[in-house]
Amino acid sequence: MTIIAGIDEAGYGPVMGPLVITVVAFDVPDEKAHGSLWELLKDGVSDSQKDRKNRLCVRDSKKLYNARNGLRALEDAVLSFLHLTDAKTTPSFYQLLDRLSCHNAGAIARYPWYADKDYALPVATSVSAVLNYANLLQYALDRHNVRFHYAGSCVLAVHEFNEQVRLSGNKGTVLFRSCASLIAKLWDASGDTIHLTIDKQGGRNSYLAPLQEQFPTATFQALEEGARVSTYEATNAQKKKMILSFVEKGEESCMAVALASLFSKYVRELFIRLENQYWLQCMPGLKPTAGYYEDAQRFLSQIAPLMREKAIREDILIRIR
Numbered sequence: 001m002t003i004i005a006g007i008d009e010a011g012y013g014p015v016m017g018p019l020v021i022t023v024v025a026f027d028v029p030d031e032k033a034h035g036s037l038w039e040l041l042k043d044g045v046s047d048s049q050k051d052r053k054n055r056l057c058v059r060d061s062k063k064l065y066n067a068r069n070g071l072r073a074l075e076d077a078v079l080s081f082l083h084l085t086d087a088k089t090t091p092s093f094y095q096l097l098d099r100l101s102c103h104n105a106g107a108i109a110r111y112p113w114y115a116d117k118d119y120a121l122p123v124a125t126s127v128s129a130v131l132n133y134a135n136l137l138q139y140a141l142d143r144h145n146v147r148f149h150y151a152g153s154c155v156l157a158v159h160e161f162n163e164q165v166r167l168s169g170n171k172g173t174v175l176f177r178s179c180a181s182l183i184a185k186l187w188d189a190s191g192d193t194i195h196l197t198i199d200k201q202g203g204r205n206s207y208l209a210p211l212q213e214q215f216p217t218a219t220f221q222a223l224e225e226g227a228r229v230s231t232y233e234a235t236n237a238q239k240k241k242m243i244l245s246f247v248e249k250g251e252e253s254c255m256a257v258a259l260a261s262l263f264s265k266y267v268r269e270l271f272i273r274l275e276n277q278y279w280l281q282c283m284p285g286l287k288p289t290a291g292y293y294e295d296a297q298r299f300l301s302q303i304a305p306l307m308r309e310k311a312i313r314e315d316i317l318i319r320i321r
Helices: 072-085 092-098 125-144 158-168 171-189 206-216 255-282 291-310
Strands: 002-010 019-026 147-156 191-199 219-225 231-236 241-247
Touching: 002 072, 002 147, 002 255, 019 158, 019 255, 072 125, 072 147, 072 206, 092 147, 125 147, 147 158, 147 171, 147 219, 147 255, 158 171, 171 191, 171 206, 171 219, 171 241, 191 231, 191 255, 206 219
Parallel strands: 002 191, 191 241
Antiparallel strands: 002 019, 019 147, 219 231, 231 241
């Protein structure tokens, strides 16, 4: 079997809320490893919301989600895929974080809008819808002997993000190091060859030096470095092999990257939901925010008196980069 995996993030640009990076992986028979997962799983998955019929839609989260339509499409996808793993149901937000190995209880407890604020899932879909989608997914996977292997996330809330930016001096470095931590976990957990696609980060075309820095005991060889795709072959001390491709708009060409973007966006939106609820309870009628620059300035100016009254430090609410 070959592991087909993808990594994508949500929340790299905003002023408020966490940065979430996710890796998802599938076990695929070697002879089918170079095909499209969208094509292999077309009985249960569509890349089009318009033509999906009764299938799940898996595509770039920026094209699937907006505040007007709500969380349902994200939630259907995330909870249905997670239902295929051993633990089955995911009845609460904190349990979701635990399942994705991204819940730092000590860090979360610093935030009054997150601490002890667990809530039930799903919030926008229904358990019966998740079960129906999961059954259809299982049928599509079984037809081609494919298995949903793994999903794991890294969450950097504002204070942790700021600390890492201060240490590294660059938020691009923070993102790359978080990706590297997910790559390491995936590599350690698998005995098979891994084909990993990562959405390209910034304008960089060469990733050889930062990869070698993050994995000093591994050997990397550049297979291709260009504006659209940069690909590397890696071998670690245990002789495991990984092919890593950094692809511009990777979520459009690789289903695993698109699914990772859905996981990341869903987790981030659940955090933002808690943040908005906290401030709306303190200031009824306040318009919620998604945390992006212009609207964040409006939101922050409106809650500024409350921040002073509650002695809430800017460093746990506002990013420095």
